[in-house]
Amino acid sequence: MDKNEILKKFSAEPDRYYKVKLFEEQGFERKSCSRCSRYYWTLNANRNNCPVHSDDTYSFIGNPPTSKRFDYTQAWKEVESFFVKNGHASVNRYPVVCRWRDDLYFTIASIVDFQRVMGSKVVFEFPSNPLVVPQTCLRFKDLENVGVTGRHFSSFCMIGQHCIPNSQGYWKDECIDLDYRLLTEQFGIEKNEVVFVEDVWEGGGSFGSSLEFFVKGVELGNAVFTEFQGELSKHSELEQKVIDMGAGLERFAWITMGTPTAYDCCFGPIINHLIQKVGIDADSALLTKYFTAIAKNIENYDDIFVARKHAINDVVLTEDQVNRIISPLEGIYLIADHIRTLIFAISDGALPSNVGGGYNLRMILRRIIGTMDRLALKLDMNEMIDMQIDYLKETYPELEETREEVKTIISLESERYENSKSRMQKIVSKLKQEPSVDDLIRLYESDGVTPDYLKEMNAISEIPSAFYSKLSELHQSAKRDEQAQLPLEGLPETELLFYGDDPKEFDAKVLKAFEKFVVLDKTSFYARGGGQEPDHGTIAGFNVVDVNKHGDIVVHELQGGIPKAGGMVSCVVDSKRREGITKHHTSTHILNSSSRNVLGSWVWQHSAFKEVDHARLDITHHSALTDNEVAKIEEMANAKVKENIPVIIENFDRGTAEQKYGFRIYQGGVVPVKSIRIVSIEDFDVEACGGTHVKSTKDVELIKITRTKRIQDGVVRLEFVAGDSAQEYVKQHAADLEKQSAELAAKEERDKLRDQRKAKAREKIPALLEQVSQTSDGKVDEILVSAGKFYSSTSDEYDEFFHVNFGEKLVKQNPGAVYCGIFEEKGTVRVIIHAGEETSKQKKAGDIAKAVSQILGGFGGGNSRFAQGGGKDKSKKEEAINKAKSMVLE
Numbered sequence: 001m002d003k004n005e006i007l008k009k010f011s012a013e014p015d016r017y018y019k020v021k022l023f024e025e026q027g028f029e030r031k032s033c034s035r036c037s038r039y040y041w042t043l044n045a046n047r048n049n050c051p052v053h054s055d056d057t058y059s060f061i062g063n064p065p066t067s068k069r070f071d072y073t074q075a076w077k078e079v080e081s082f083f084v085k086n087g088h089a090s091v092n093r094y095p096v097v098c099r100w101r102d103d104l105y106f107t108i109a110s111i112v113d114f115q116r117v118m119g120s121k122v123v124f125e126f127p128s129n130p131l132v133v134p135q136t137c138l139r140f141k142d143l144e145n146v147g148v149t150g151r152h153f154s155s156f157c158m159i160g161q162h163c164i165p166n167s168q169g170y171w172k173d174e175c176i177d178l179d180y181r182l183l184t185e186q187f188g189i190e191k192n193e194v195v196f197v198e199d200v201w202e203g204g205g206s207f208g209s210s211l212e213f214f215v216k217g218v219e220l221g222n223a224v225f226t227e228f229q230g231e232l233s234k235h236s237e238l239e240q241k242v243i244d245m246g247a248g249l250e251r252f253a254w255i256t257m258g259t260p261t262a263y264d265c266c267f268g269p270i271i272n273h274l275i276q277k278v279g280i281d282a283d284s285a286l287l288t289k290y291f292t293a294i295a296k297n298i299e300n301y302d303d304i305f306v307a308r309k310h311a312i313n314d315v316v317l318t319e320d321q322v323n324r325i326i327s328p329l330e331g332i333y334l335i336a337d338h339i340r341t342l343i344f345a346i347s348d349g350a351l352p353s354n355v356g357g358g359y360n361l362r363m364i365l366r367r368i369i370g371t372m373d374r375l376a377l378k379l380d381m382n383e384m385i386d387m388q389i390d391y392l393k394e395t396y397p398e399l400e401e402t403r404e405e406v407k408t409i410i411s412l413e414s415e416r417y418e419n420s421k422s423r424m425q426k427i428v429s430k431l432k433q434e435p436s437v438d439d440l441i442r443l444y445e446s447d448g449v450t451p452d453y454l455k456e457m458n459a460i461s462e463i464p465s466a467f468y469s470k471l472s473e474l475h476q477s478a479k480r481d482e483q484a485q486l487p488l489e490g491l492p493e494t495e496l497l498f499y500g501d502d503p504k505e506f507d508a509k510v511l512k513a514f515e516k517f518v519v520l521d522k523t524s525f526y527a528r529g530g531g532q533e534p535d536h537g538t539i540a541g542f543n544v545v546d547v548n549k550h551g552d553i554v555v556h557e558l559q560g561g562i563p564k565a566g567g568m569v570s571c572v573v574d575s576k577r578r579e580g581i582t583k584h585h586t587s588t589h590i591l592n593s594s595s596r597n598v599l600g601s602w603v604w605q606h607s608a609f610k611e612v613d614h615a616r617l618d619i620t621h622h623s624a625l626t627d628n629e630v631a632k633i634e635e636m637a638n639a640k641v642k643e644n645i646p647v648i649i650e651n652f653d654r655g656t657a658e659q660k661y662g663f664r665i666y667q668g669g670v671v672p673v674k675s676i677r678i679v680s681i682e683d684f685d686v687e688a689c690g691g692t693h694v695k696s697t698k699d700v701e702l703i704k705i706t707r708t709k710r711i712q713d714g715v716v717r718l719e720f721v722a723g724d725s726a727q728e729y730v731k732q733h734a735a736d737l738e739k740q741s742a743e744l745a746a747k748e749e750r751d752k753l754r755d756q757r758k759a760k761a762r763e764k765i766p767a768l769l770e771q772v773s774q775t776s777d778g779k780v781d782e783i784l785v786s787a788g789k790f791y792s793s794t795s796d797e798y799d800e801f802f803h804v805n806f807g808e809k810l811v812k813q814n815p816g817a818v819y820c821g822i823f824e825e826k827g828t829v830r831v832i833i834h835a836g837e838e839t840s841k842q843k844k845a846g847d848i849a850k851a852v853s854q855i856l857g858g859f860g861g862g863n864s865r866f867a868q869g870g871g872k873d874k875s876k877k878e879e880a881i882n883k884a885k886s887m888v889l890e
């Protein structure tokens with residue numbers, strides 16, 4: 001739908017769509033802008049243009065229109081107390097990681113808190129009506145503006161004023177009255193300064209009018225009244241109308257403080273601290289002029305760098321002033337903003353990575369480091385995190401709990417970046433020309449090279465404006481799996497017996513049977529879901545091989561045939577299989593919470609798979625698990641099993657469950673139903689889950705982690721077994737261990753015996769010498785004697801020690817003899833030669849060793865009396881001996 005068309009239609013009937021009671025009571029005048037003809041409402045008779053086209057744009061910088069001054073923390077207290085005193089509930093912020101929507105990674109607006117997707121429809125669920133919420137929102141598409149424009153943030157606090165117009169709620173008149181009084185009474189802004197501009201909003205098939213409110217050219221908030229659905233030409237009123245008023249808290253603080261930028265008043269003492277640390281000599285009059293100029297210029301140019309150049313020209317800044325003051329200030333603002341975003345995201349369980357929403361977090365951390373490097377800023381990351389949390393906890397006390405976790409993740413991720421720099425340097429040095437936006441995206445996605453790094457390395461002059469918006473588009477929303485379409489029109493919802501009495505044998509009516517599929521009126525067969533594999537069994541005697549849910553209808557896949565539609569069939573669920581799957585399922589819950597307790601608050605279930613005899617749990621974690629961590633997780637899980645904690649299943653209204661337990665319940669992903677099933681193991685683990693569970697933790701008997709593996713950046717897989725499979729695993733493992741230790745013992749025994757034999761051989765040297773001296777030809781205890789002159793042995797009973805000692809003594813006793821000992825050691829054959837004093841004059845030991853070693857395929861040598869050598873060819877031992885013998889006896 002064309003927004004302009006809707007606006008044209010609505011503005012043609014202002015009394016019907018825009019004229020609220022306040023305008024009438026106060027005497028607001030409706031005017032049309034002389035520049036853009038846009039309609040706006042004002043009390044100022046002299047005003048001729050809409051706020052965007054007025055001269056007063058950003059004139060509050062250096063000259064705030066209020067007598068009171070409120071920083072970020074105080075501004076929220078003012079807003080909150082105003083709405084509470086006017087009948088609103090103040091609701092705590094929701095996580096910035098949007099666990100309740102599978103089409104968003106991050107919470108991008110306060111209204112998202114209360115949107116739940118049901119099929120293709122978005123419904124609103126309010127914990128109170130009306131309400132106000134300080135919702136931290138993350139947006140990554142304007143990153144190049146952050147720090148530069150004075151007002152763009154990667155995360156900001158959206159003041160959400162939300163209301164459903166029913167018996168407790170209100171509609172346009174009261175909403176605008178409240179917003180007007182918030183500005184004028186609570187913040188003390190002059191009535192003349194408040195301008196309401198007519199606008200419209202449309203999205204997700206619905207639309208409505210809206211009034212944006214401006215002060216001094218700055219849009220402070222936008223009250224959207226969503227009331228219609230359908231096409232403009234053919235629309236109807238929504239059953240559930242809703243007020244979505246979103247206002248930027250940072251701007252409320254800024255307008256009362258009148259600082260050069262919104263950053264100066266929204267990070268508490270941090271900006272001043274950093275300015276002093278870096279030593280920027282900033283003249284506030286100059287900054288006021290410069291940031292007013294850039295604020296005005298942004299409206300005129302699409303490209304922020306062009307706008308920046310014009311602002312520099314307008315204020316006449318020298319290059320030295322830009323380098324000394326503006327660039328480092330922009331760096332400080334960027335760093336403060338990006339750290340705040342990381343604190344919220346990591347506290348709420350997101351991890352920097354190269355997938356999904358983690359992309360943006362890794363990107364902004366690398367921008368922080370890149371900016372520090374480029375500007376040579378020496379800043380302490382942990383100190384900055386501490387200062388931010390100390391300031392933010394006034395409004396968001398929950399951040400205190402994850403202070404250390406945030407530091408851990410940021411330091412780990414910074415280290416990774418530093419380690420990857422030399423690799424990135426190589427990639428950058430190979431670049432032949434200035435990369436395009438697509439090249440930049442590829443460089444970041446496949447090699448982790450950020451444009452900030454390229455800028456730091458002078459490989460690009462500026463980061464193209466389109467880069468961040470394109471990257472953020474690519475990684476903004478998650479993908480959903482598509483399911484095969486089956487002809488199931490007109491069939492009623494299947495009654496699910498497994499949530500009730502759960503009979504393993506039952507009779508049911510066949511509503512439809514086609515191809516290999518059967519639909520019954522009711523079923524006890526668990527359909528694949530939440531990572532739990534389906535039940536097997538029989539329907540009318542045919543094997544059930546798969547079961548899936550299509551919407552509310554359970555479809556059974558059969559093998560070997562299908563029964564006729566219309567008749568009754570008897571069904572049997574394989575209860576042994578079900579039992580195995582159920583034990584593995586409950587074990588997944590136990591392991592998930594054990595992992596979080598052992599590793600850190602960032603651990604969430606990424607996905608899970610539960611079969612009859614094994615299961616796996618993928619968790620979000622930054623590194624591969626150590627043996628010690630695995631042991632601790634398993635130990636804690638089994639301690640919980642032993643405690644025999646009852647597994648309680650209760651049904652709650654979704655909103656009630658979220659308020660009672662928080663968003664931790666969505667471990668298995670989004671639950672698209674209003675009434676949700678909460679599975680709790682005391683406070684240890686509470687999850688929204690539709691799977692089958694044991695009655696008490698002891699029923700899973702035992703949990704054994706069989707293997708862990710880092711399967712992608714930021715995700716670790718735990719493979720495990722429970723119940724019978726775990727008992728079997730332990731038995732098998734014990735048997736394996738036993739077998740291993742038996743083999744080890746046998747080898748030790750063999751070694752021991754050999755050593756004993758060798759020791760004995762050494763002991764018998766004197767006796768042996770005696771014996772051989774009495775023999776001239778023959779064999780004496782493995783020693784071959786030839787012609788009383790050549791003695792040799794290849795027996796493996798004898799070792800090096802024996803040959804060296806026996807040979808030496810032998811040739812001393814018989815100076816005309818030669819001794820040749822051959823033995824195996826560490827896979828090679830070795831040779832020891834001793835020649836007696838007389839013999840050695842003609843037959844040198846060294847020559848014999850050389851010749852013998854050659855035969856064995858190696859080398860040898862020595863002097864005339866003693867030599868050694870060897871080779872690898874074990875089959876040539878006899879040939880080697882014969883060679884030596886012939887050399888001695890010829």
Ligand SMILES: [Zn+2]
Binds near residue numbers: 035037049052053
């Ligand atoms: Zn205008």
Ligand SMILES: [Zn+2]
Binds near residue numbers: 585687688689690
């Ligand atoms: Zn579960």
